[in-house]
Amino acid sequence: MNVQSTYPVGGAPDEKAWLKILAKYRTPHAGRSVFELTITAIPFTAFWTLTWLAVHYGFWWGLILIVPAAGFLLRLFMIQHDCGHGSFFARRRFDDWTGRVLGVLTLTPYDYWRRAHATHHASAGNLDERGVGDITTLTVTEYYGRSRWGRIGYRLYRHPLVMFGIGPAWLFLFQQRLPMGMMREGVLPWISTMATNVAVAVIAALLIWVIGPVSFLVVHLPIVLLAGSIGVWLFYVQHQFEETHWSKEPEWQFPKAALHGASHYDLPRPLRWLTGNIGIHHVHHLSSKVPYYRLPEVLRNHPELGEIGRITLWQSLQCVKLVLWDEGSRRLVSFREAAAVARLRNFSSTPVC
Known part of the structure; x- marks a missing residue:
C-alpha cells in the first residue's frame, strides 16, 4: 500500500533527513529480483x-532488431549496476556472482568497475576529488588556465561524436580490458579484468x-556499441545538467551533493522501464542500496522528490552544450557562455577553434 508522505509544519525534510526516510526502501525482494533478471x-x-537469423537468411531489414537487443543489454547492465551496490539480492555473494556473469556480456569487469563506481558515488560533485568513474569536467578558470592545445583537447573530448560515439567504443572495447587507474591497487582489479577478458574471449x-566471424561482428558489435553509447548518454545527463551541484571541501557534503548533483531524468514510462529507472538518479545517489525496481515507489510515496533536478527527454538534449562549471554562477555553462564569463573576469579568451 502506498501512503503519500506527510510532514510536520516546517516543510519537507532536508538532505540528511531523506537518508533516514529512504532507509525503509533498501530491502530487495529475492523473487522480484529473479523476475527482473529473467524478463531481461x-x-x-x-x-x-x-537478429542473427535475419542476417543468416539474408533478411537484412532484420538488423533493426539490434535496437531492442541493445536496449535489453543496457538493462542487463543496470542489473549489474545494482549488484555492484549490493542492492539487487539480499546477499552480497549472490549480487557479486550475478554481476560478474553479467559483466562478461556487458564487457565490464565487475569487481574493477564496482570499486571505481564506489569512488564516483563517494565523491560526485566534489571539485577536489575528480577523475575516477566520472566525466571529466573543468571549471571555467581551469579551462582558460590551459594552453591552446589543452583547450582544443578538452573541446574534442566534449564533442558529441567523441563523447557518445568514439568514447563509448573505446571504453567498452579497449579501456576496460585493463584496470586503468587501479593498476597498482592490488590484485583484485587485475583478476577482475583478466578473468572477464578470458570469459569474453571464450564466448x-x-x-x-x-555462426562465423562476419555474422558475429555484424550482429554483436553494433548491439554492444549502441548499448554503450546509450549508457554513456544516460550517465552524462544524470550529472551534466545546468543546475547540478559542484563544490570544494569543506563546503562539499555528501547528502547535498547526492540529491542535487544528480538529475531526475523523467523519461517516458517504456524508456524508464528499459533503463532500470536509472533516471531517478538523485534518489539513487542519496541511497544507492535502494533496488532500482523500488525507486518508482519512492517517488509515488514522496512526490516532492520528483521535482528535484527534473529533466525531460527534450530538455536533456540541451545538456550536450553544457561543458564547464562556472564557480561564480554555480552552474554548468557552454563554451560560448564561458567566453563571456572570461571576458568579464579578464581571463584569456583567445578563440581555440
Whole structure:
C-alpha cells in the first residue's frame, strides 16, 4: 500500500533527513529480483538470436532488431549496476556472482568497475576529488588556465561524436580490458579484468565457431556499441545538467551533493522501464542500496522528490552544450557562455577553434 508522505509544519525534510526516510526502501525482494533478471535476459537472448537469423537468411531489414537487443543489454547492465551496490539480492555473494556473469556480456569487469563506481558515488560533485568513474569536467578558470592545445583537447573530448560515439567504443572495447587507474591497487582489479577478458574471449570464440566471424561482428558489435553509447548518454545527463551541484571541501557534503548533483531524468514510462529507472538518479545517489525496481515507489510515496533536478527527454538534449562549471554562477555553462564569463573576469579568451 502506498501512503503519500506527510510532514510536520516546517516543510519537507532536508538532505540528511531523506537518508533516514529512504532507509525503509533498501530491502530487495529475492523473487522480484529473479523476475527482473529473467524478463531481461530472455528478451535479450531472443532479440540477439532473431537478429542473427535475419542476417543468416539474408533478411537484412532484420538488423533493426539490434535496437531492442541493445536496449535489453543496457538493462542487463543496470542489473549489474545494482549488484555492484549490493542492492539487487539480499546477499552480497549472490549480487557479486550475478554481476560478474553479467559483466562478461556487458564487457565490464565487475569487481574493477564496482570499486571505481564506489569512488564516483563517494565523491560526485566534489571539485577536489575528480577523475575516477566520472566525466571529466573543468571549471571555467581551469579551462582558460590551459594552453591552446589543452583547450582544443578538452573541446574534442566534449564533442558529441567523441563523447557518445568514439568514447563509448573505446571504453567498452579497449579501456576496460585493463584496470586503468587501479593498476597498482592490488590484485583484485587485475583478476577482475583478466578473468572477464578470458570469459569474453571464450564466448566470442564459441559464437564465431558456430555462426562465423562476419555474422558475429555484424550482429554483436553494433548491439554492444549502441548499448554503450546509450549508457554513456544516460550517465552524462544524470550529472551534466545546468543546475547540478559542484563544490570544494569543506563546503562539499555528501547528502547535498547526492540529491542535487544528480538529475531526475523523467523519461517516458517504456524508456524508464528499459533503463532500470536509472533516471531517478538523485534518489539513487542519496541511497544507492535502494533496488532500482523500488525507486518508482519512492517517488509515488514522496512526490516532492520528483521535482528535484527534473529533466525531460527534450530538455536533456540541451545538456550536450553544457561543458564547464562556472564557480561564480554555480552552474554548468557552454563554451560560448564561458567566453563571456572570461571576458568579464579578464581571463584569456583567445578563440581555440
